[in-house]
Amino acid sequence: MNTINVGILGLGTVGAGVLTILRQPHPDLAGLNFRVTRAAVRHVTAAREQKYPEIALTTEPQSIVTDPHIQVVVEVMGGVESTWPLLKTALTQGKHVITANKDLIAQHGDELSTIARAHSVALFYEAAVMGGVPILHTLTHTYANDRIHRLVGIANGTSNFILSQMHQAGRTYQEALTLAQQKGFAEADPINDVAGIDAAYKLTILARVAFGVHPSAQDINCQGIAGLSPTDFTAATHWYQVIKPLIVADQQQGSLALTVSPFAISQNHPLSRIDNENNGIVINSVNFQEMLLAGPGAGALPTAGSVIADLATVGHAIQAQRVPVFAPLIAVGPSLLPPEAYRAQRFLAWQGSTLPDTLPVIDRQISANGIIYALTQSVSVAEVRLWQEKYPTQLLRQFPVLSD
Ligand SMILES: NC(=O)C1=CN([C@@H]2O[C@H](COP(=O)(O)OP(=O)(O)OC[C@H]3O[C@@H](n4cnc5c(N)ncnc54)[C@H](OP(=O)(O)O)[C@@H]3O)[C@@H](O)[C@H]2O)C=CC1
Ligand SMILES: N[C@@H](CC=O)C(=O)O
Numbered sequence: 001m002n003t004i005n006v007g008i009l010g011l012g013t014v015g016a017g018v019l020t021i022l023r024q025p026h027p028d029l030a031g032l033n034f035r036v037t038r039a040a041v042r043h044v045t046a047a048r049e050q051k052y053p054e055i056a057l058t059t060e061p062q063s064i065v066t067d068p069h070i071q072v073v074v075e076v077m078g079g080v081e082s083t084w085p086l087l088k089t090a091l092t093q094g095k096h097v098i099t100a101n102k103d104l105i106a107q108h109g110d111e112l113s114t115i116a117r118a119h120s121v122a123l124f125y126e127a128a129v130m131g132g133v134p135i136l137h138t139l140t141h142t143y144a145n146d147r148i149h150r151l152v153g154i155a156n157g158t159s160n161f162i163l164s165q166m167h168q169a170g171r172t173y174q175e176a177l178t179l180a181q182q183k184g185f186a187e188a189d190p191i192n193d194v195a196g197i198d199a200a201y202k203l204t205i206l207a208r209v210a211f212g213v214h215p216s217a218q219d220i221n222c223q224g225i226a227g228l229s230p231t232d233f234t235a236a237t238h239w240y241q242v243i244k245p246l247i248v249a250d251q252q253q254g255s256l257a258l259t260v261s262p263f264a265i266s267q268n269h270p271l272s273r274i275d276n277e278n279n280g281i282v283i284n285s286v287n288f289q290e291m292l293l294a295g296p297g298a299g300a301l302p303t304a305g306s307v308i309a310d311l312a313t314v315g316h317a318i319q320a321q322r323v324p325v326f327a328p329l330i331a332v333g334p335s336l337l338p339p340e341a342y343r344a345q346r347f348l349a350w351q352g353s354t355l356p357d358t359l360p361v362i363d364r365q366i367s368a369n370g371i372i373y374a375l376t377q378s379v380s381v382a383e384v385r386l387w388q389e390k391y392p393t394q395l396l397r398q399f400p401v402l403s404d
Contacts (some may be wrong), residue, residue: 004032004315007211008039008066009035009086010077010260011048013184014100014127015039017304018074018311019052021365032315038064038210040077065090075099076189082109091115091123096324099312100303102125103192106201110214113326121316124310129202132157132302133295134309136326139209139283139328142328146287152283152402153203154274157298158186159225159245163262166274166354167233167242173226178200185277185298193299195224196245196260201246203258205359207267209251210283211256212333221339221381223261232349235241236264237375239366241347242272246402255337264347264403270294340382344400348374352394359387375401 022034040061041048058064065073065086071154073090075083080103086106090097092115099105105112116123124135130153146167154160158180167175175358176270180186185193187195198281199241200220208212225245241264248259260358265272270292274280284290296302317324345362350372354363360377367373387395 002003002033003035004069004072004318006034006036006072006311007067007070008036008073008074009061009064009073009083009144009288011039011041011052012076013300014076014303014307015074017300018307019055020075020301021304021308028312029105032319034072034311034314034315037070038067040064041142042118060199061086062089065095065266066093067135070095070099071318072096072311074311075101075104076307080107081106087112087123088115090121091121092123094119096122096124096126096314098122098307098314100125100307102128102198102201102205109205109208120323122314124314124324125205126287126310126327127303127306129205130281131157131277131295131297131299132305133281133293134306135206135281135293136209137309138293139206139329143283143285143288144287145211148283148285148329149251150212151206151281152271153206153247153249154244154279155247155279155281155297156196156199156245156272157200157279157296158190159196160279160297161276161277162194163228163243163245166228166230168275170230173228174398177400178281180277181278182216183232183298189391194226196222199245199260200341203249203260206247207249207258207333208254209328210330212328212330213256213336214343214391215258215271215336219257219336219339221256221257221261221342223399225262228262228399229349231367231369231371232373232397234347235365235371236347236369236371239264239363240267241265241401242398243347244271244274246271251334252337252343253341255335256333257337257342258339262399263402269402298357327379341380343378343380344403345378345400346384347401348376348398350374350394351396356391371396378403
């Protein structure tokens, strides 16, 4: 039986996880006869060479993507500027590519997919969206004959971990972030996690696959979790709500609205129970109506498990001499709602003894430390921006409330 030679770019959290799984005996993987021959890292150390004696380590990823003996490139090193030309080269040279890199796929996925198609090779990236949750496979296979109208999810494990730890374990924001980094959940630059950038990349990919739209960063309302305070969680409890870091793609005013933000959601909502690094997504569609898909959204083995699932699909296709294809559900999607037009009720924290009459408040409470918390009627982002300009010191925090 022919072996399938694999080159790996990166042996960090995810790359090491991939090798751990490949070393475990498994009949399906054994039947595919993968052989990881080469791997690229920044630092080739004696300890690494001892740990992976069967793999030639290099600090030159370019030498792997141009190696004529390698059929599949697994990219788990991250970043865009260095990986973009590498993966273009790999695809152009007729190699199948599997990546966990959402930054790259969100920004250059369309171009890379075109190159992959032109060279009859696969470009798969299940691990790039929601780690171990098989959302892309589910959308492209299970939902192939359905029509999705709304996606609401938790797609960043680090943010969900931080908020869960602040709310349930009494950790500070910084303690929780440090722990998420130690556990291998956070990005190389964790600002991508906490500012909502990582989740926006995932929403970009999901919107492309589920709705056939091609958003840029400017099309997404994006708000991070930094600055949330423990009293916010207590205030939310008063209204039977929890605060979750969500991605939302829903229809408003005949267009698709894309939002990344902490949201106040009902304690009865299925995502209210998805904690720590776990991710979850509620898909509303015509046929399946409402479905929840949930599981580990970050970490070595769950993410590597998604890489391996893609690798197995590619391996089976190579054995059958087929081209494995990744097809979005819809070719051309709806128009995108301008971010400032997005409307939602707002949860707000206010520093001061009274709220101005001009705010459309429907309920309020005062926290132990004298902050006024309020729920407002549904307002547009444009209106919220006016409040922020008018009350820069009093309006401490505000974020949307998820509607049913
Ligand atoms: N961690 C997670 O839970 C998840 C991560 N991802 C994505 O997977 C990718 C990898 O993440 P993760 O494993 O956490 O990252 P790590 O930082 O743990 O690992 C990155 C690896 O790439 C190597 N590397 C980086 N730059 C270069 C370079 N220029 N040349 C050669 N080697 C290089 C590093 O080498 P060295 O070790 O020598 O520094 C390291 O081995 C990212 O795109 C990330 O967004 C996706 C889902 C979940
Ligand atoms: N940093 C990311 C890793 C997985 O995509 C996250 O926390 O979700």
